[in-house]
Amino acid sequence: MKTNTVDIDIDELVALRRDIHANPEVAFDEHRTSELVAAKLQAWDIETHTGIGGTGVVGVVHGLRGKGRTIALRADMDALPMQEEGVPMHRSQRAGVFHGCGHDGHTAMLLGAARHFSGHRDFAGTVVLVFQPAEETGGGANAMLADDIETRFGYDEIYALHNAPHFPPGTFGVLDGAMLASCDEIVIDIQGVGGHGSAPEKTKDPVMAAAQLICALQTVVSRSIDPGATAVLSIGSVHAGSAPNVIPSHAALTGTLRAFDESVRTQMKSRIRAICEGIAMTSECAISVAFCNSSPATINHREQAQAAARVANDIFGAPNVLRDFAPLNGSEDFSEFLLRKPGAYALLGQGGVYCHHPEFDFNDDVLPLGVRFFVALALDRCAA
Numbered sequence: 292m293k294t295n296t297v298d299i300d301i302d303e304l305v306a307l308r309r310d311i312h313a314n315p316e317v318a319f320d321e322h323r324t325s326e327l328v329a330a331k332l333q334a335w336d337i338e339t340h341t342g343i344g345g346t347g348v349v350g351v352v353h354g355l356r357g358k359g360r361t362i363a364l365r366a367d368m369d370a371l372p373m374q375e376e377g378v379p380m381h382r383s384q385r386a387g388v389f390h391g392c393g394h395d396g397h398t399a400m401l402l403g404a405a406r407h408f409s410g411h412r413d414f415a416g417t418v419v420l421v422f423q424p425a426e427e428t429g430g431g432a433n434a435m436l437a438d439d440i441e442t443r444f445g446y447d448e449i450y451a452l453h454n455a456p457h458f459p460p461g462t463f464g465v466l467d468g469a470m471l472a473s474c475d476e477i478v479i480d481i482q483g484v485g486g487h488g489s490a491p492e493k494t495k496d497p498v499m500a501a502a503q504l505i506c507a508l509q510t511v512v513s514r515s516i517d518p519g520a521t522a523v524l525s526i527g528s529v530h531a532g533s534a535p536n537v538i539p540s541h542a543a544l545t546g547t548l549r550a551f552d553e554s555v556r557t558q559m560k561s562r563i564r565a566i567c568e569g570i571a572m573t574s575e576c577a578i579s580v581a582f583c584n585s586s587p588a589t590i591n592h593r594e595q596a597q598a599a600a601r602v603a604n605d606i607f608g609a610p611n612v613l614r615d616f617a618p619l620n621g622s623e624d625f626s627e628f629l630l631r632k633p634g635a636y637a638l639l640g641q642g643g644v645y646c647h648h649p650e651f652d653f654n655d656d657v658l659p660l661g662v663r664f665f666v667a668l669a670l671d672r673c674a675a
Contacts, residue, residue: 297407297659297662297663297666297667298406298407298410298411299403299406299407299659299662299663300403300406301658301659303406304399304400304402304403304655304658304659304662305399305655305658307327307331307398307399307402308395308396308398308399308653308655308658309379309380309381309395309655310327310381311324311327311368311390311395311398311399312379312381312382312383312390312395312652312653313381313382313383313384314383314384314385315370315371315383315385315388315389315390315395316368316369316370316385316388317369317370317371317372317388317427318369318424318425318426318427318428318430318431319345319346319369319424319425319428319430319431319434320346320369321346321368321369321424321425322346324346324368324398325341325346325347325348325368325422325424328348328368328398328402328422329341329348331402331405331406332348332350332402332405332420335405335406335409335410336409337350337351337352337405337408337409337420338350338351338352338353339351340443343435343438343440344423344424344425344431344432344433344434344435344436344437344438344440345424345425345431345434346368346424346425347421347422347423347424347431347434347435347438347440348422349419349420349421349422349440349444350405350419350420350422351417351418351419351420351444352405352408352409352412352417352418352420353412353417354412354413354414354415354416354417354418354673355412355413355414356413356414356415356416357415358415358416359414359415359416359417359673359674360416360417360447360448360672360673360674360675361416361417361418361419361444361445361446361447361673362416362417362418362419362446362447362448362449362450362668362669362672362673363418363419363420363421363444363446363448363449363450363628363632363634364401364404364418364419364420364421364449364450364451364665364668364669365401365421365422365423365449365450365451365625365628366394366397366398366400366401366421366422366423366451366452367394367397367398367423367424367426367427367431367451368394368397368398368422368423368424369394369424369425369426369427369428369431370383370388370389370390370391370392370394370395370427371388371389371390371391371392371427371647372387372388373387373388373389373391373647373649374386374387374389374649375389375391375649375650376649376650377649377650377651377652379652389649390651390653391646391647391648391649391651392427392646392647392651393453393454393641393646393651393653394426395653396454396641396653396654396655396657396658396661397452397453397454397661398422399658400452400658400661400662400665401420401422401665403658403659403661403662403665404418404420404662404665404666404669405420407662407666408666408669414670414673414674415673415674416673416674417445417446417673418669418673419444419446421435421440421449423435425624426623426624426625428584429474429584429585429586429622429624430584430624431624432586432624432625432626432627432628433624433627436627436628436631441631441632446632447632447633447672448595448632448633448634448672449628449629449632449633449634450595450599450634450635450636450637450665450668450672451623451625451628451634451635451636451637452636452637452638452639452661452664452665453623453636453637453638453639454638454639454641454646454653454654454657455638455639455640455641456641456642456643456644456645456646456651457645458613458638458639458640458641458642459640459642460640460641460642460654460656460657461607461611461640461657461660462607462611462612462613462640463600463603463606463607463611463612463613463637463638463639463640463660463664464612464613464614464616464637464638464640465591465596465599465600465603465612465613465614465635465636465637465638466591466596466614466616466618467591467593467596467597468590468591468593468596469551469552469588469589469590469591469618470589470590470591470618470619470623470636470638471588471589471618471619471620471621471622471623471626471636472521472523472549472550472551472588472589472618472619472620472621472622473548473549473550473551473553473556473585473586473587473588473622473626474547474548474549474584474585474586474622475547475548475549475556475560475582475583475584475585476545476546476547476548476582476583476584476585477524477526477544477545477546477547477548477563477580477581477582478543478544478545478580478581478582478583479501479504479543479544479545479546479567479578479579479580480541480543480578480579480580480581481497481500481501481504481531481541481542481543481544481576481577481578482497482540482541482576482577482578483495483496483497483500483538483539483540483541483542483574483575483576483577484540485537485538485539485540485541486537486538487536487537487538488535488536488537488538489536491538494538495574495575495576496538496574496576497531497539497540497541497542497574497576498531498532498538498539498542499574500542500570500571500574500576500578501529501531501542501544503570503573503574504544504566504567504570504578505526505529505544507566507569507570508524508526508546508563508566509524510566511524511559511562511563511566512524512559515558515559515562516555516558516559517555520550520551520552520555521550521551521618521620522548522549522550522555522559523547523548523549523550523620524546524547524548524549524559524563525546525547526544526545526546527545527546527547528543528544528545528546529542529543529544530542530543530544531543548560548563548582549620549622550588551588551618552588553587553588556587556588560582563580564580567579567580586622586623586624586626586627587626587627587630588622588626589622589623589625589626589629589636590626590629591629591634591635591636592629592633592634592635594633595633595634595635595672596635596637598635598668598671598672598675599635599637599668600612600614601671602664602667602668602671603637603664605667606660606663606664606667607660611640613638621646623636637664639657639660639661639664640657641653641654641656641657642654
C-alpha cells in the first residue's frame, strides 16, 4: 500500500518484525539478524556493507539527482539477556534471550525505510542506513566508530528513533538538548582478610566495609551534587561470604551512576573514588573501583531536533509532537554518535508496558509511523 507517498508493505513489515522478535540475539551475537538485514538490502539493490563493528550492517542509497547532503539513520538490533514471559504467537524461541526493548521494531522500521528508498531514488543526496549491534551493552556504537563508519560513509548528520511506551500511540517526542542520561556501571572490589566469625579482631572485614560503602555512597547525590541537578546512584548487587560463622576475605558491589551533565558525572566519579579510599583506610581493606559499560548523556543538537520536530508535525500532527517533557534516566550509546556529528534522538509513542518488562512487545501498529518519519526526515535533511 501507499501511505502519504511512502510505500509500505505492512504485512511484510510486521512479518519481519515478528521474525526478528522470535529469533533474538544478544550484543555482538546478532549474526542471524545482520544476515537477514543484509539479505533484504541486497534484494532491494541497496549498496550493502557487513561486519561493521563486528555484526553491524550499513546500507547506502544514493539519490539520482546528484550531490546533496548525506544523512544517516540508525536502528539497533540486539536483544536483552532475559526471559520473555509474554505469550505472543511470535514469542522468543531462545531461552533467556528476548527483544524486551523494541529493537526488533526499530530494525523493521529502518528496513521499511530502506525498502521505500530502494524504489524511490529521485532525490539529491545520500541516505546511510545504520543497523547497529550491541546497544544494550553500550559497546556497539563505539565498535562501529572504531571501524571508521564516519569516514567510510561520510554522513553529515545522524538520527535515531526509539519506541516510548510511556507515550501513547500516535505521539512523537523530541527535546532540544538532553534526552537521556549518561550511564556508568560501578564495580567495587573489596579485598580483606577472612577468618572465623568468633575472632573478628583477626580479620579485615570486607562485609563491614561494604556496608559502610553502601550508606556512604548515598551522600554522593544528597550531599555533593547541586540539588538542582539530576543524578542517580544506585547499588544493585552485593556479594560476600557463604557461611554465617565465617568472615569472608572478599566482597563486591555493583551499581549504576546516571547524570545529564558531564561535569556532574565527573564530580560523582571523583566523590565515589574518594569515599572508597576513605573507607579503605578505616577498614584496612584494599578497595578498588572501576566504571564500566559507560555511555555519555544523549544530547540532541538543537537544529537537528527542531528539524525532526518539524517533520514529525506533518506525520503525527502538531498537537501530538511532544517538545516539553522530562529527559529519561535511561541511557543510549547513540550518544557516542552525537558527540561527533550533529543529529537527534527521538521517541515514538507506542503505549504498553515499559521497556525491559518481561511481557514487553513492540506495538506493530506504529511501524508505519516510524517508516514515514525516517523517510520524510531523510529527504528533508538531504535537501537542507
